[in-house]
Amino acid sequence: MSIDLTGIGQNRLFLVLSSAERLKQNNLSIIRTLTGQGYRVVVITSNHPSAVLKKLYAAEGIEMGRVSFIDTITKYAMGRVPEGQEDCRFISSPSNLTDLGIAITEVLNTLSGEKACLLFDSISTLLIYIPSTNISKFIHFITSKLRLVDTSGIFLAVEKGLDPLLLTQLTTYVDGTIDMDLSPQAEEGQKG
């Protein structure tokens, strides 16, 4: 599946809705599209360990030099940081929004001047660890920060995983919403 991210060029922010079963696949599609457009992508992961995503991306031929990670779940789930992950930033817990905010700020500072995009995977998983009101505030903080530094951002969420109030709030923070399951386009054409 190819994603219409034409607005990314104007430093736009998107809320990308996906079905739960296709979340990982859509993550991959977004990464492929962004790296293909020459973006440096910062993946904030709370659903899968960064090590697993790295292997997945590498297996799919993604240029890994363009992808970096802020991993909120590995250290919390496994109690340690796996070896060979020195290029990742690990957060102690997905609910530690202070550390996550600091890590995002630091990463964005290092990427200033570069064509970068932040991929947040996913809001739905973060909801396991944080009440919806705090999520909304945090996403507002991130989107404001991204606008200030002129960086693009994509927030992945499970389409039926957000209540109407939270969805409305998130929609107001971003420039556009993409429903991955409503806009299927043949990816193969682009790949080929």
Added chain:
Amino acid sequence: MESVNPVTVEREGGSSDPSGEALPGATHQIWILGLLGAICIALEIGVHLFLRTAIGYTHIFYVLLVLAGVWYYQKALVVAAALVAATFLTSGIVGDFTWATLLRAAMFLVVTWIVAKISEERDRAKAEILDQKAAIEEKHSALVGYLAEVALRMKNPIHLLRDNMAAIRLQLESEDPDLEAVKMDLSVQITHADQIMANFRELNQAIVEERDEIPLAYRDFLTR
């Protein structure tokens, strides 16, 4: 001060003025009572003092006393006492102070006290009903919030967890599964499941603390 029959409030779902009667505001009430008071004093002077007639005109006084009792409860006794004093004074001047004068004065006070008491009781009951209604609405709102939060922080995450587990199984079924990656992914999913259970306990705790009617044994069970 509104005058609303609480039975009507209950039957009609508690609208602010279910009886449909237009009730005067505090300023209008003062003006109405002042005007009626002036009329009563004028009658007392005109009819009793000058025409020397002590019967009939005092019926008008009850309009003032009833309205004062409905709107200002026991404070209306001050108005009744003032009318009693005016009656006694004119009776003294005219010289027709009899047992009928005393009975009339007593009726002013008794009728005023009864109307005041009934009005006070009725408005207290109405306030109680409105409070109960507000409490029910608050609980209903909390219940809707609880259900929304349950869906947001449990039902949908469990769906996500299920799909992640299905993906892990697919990975295991592949020809050359990366067991290290599978182990890591499983650890993450277990952590998600732990957190979902913690969320459930936390939400139950919040509900249990709100509801006094839940027996102790069930409180313990729900928050275990």
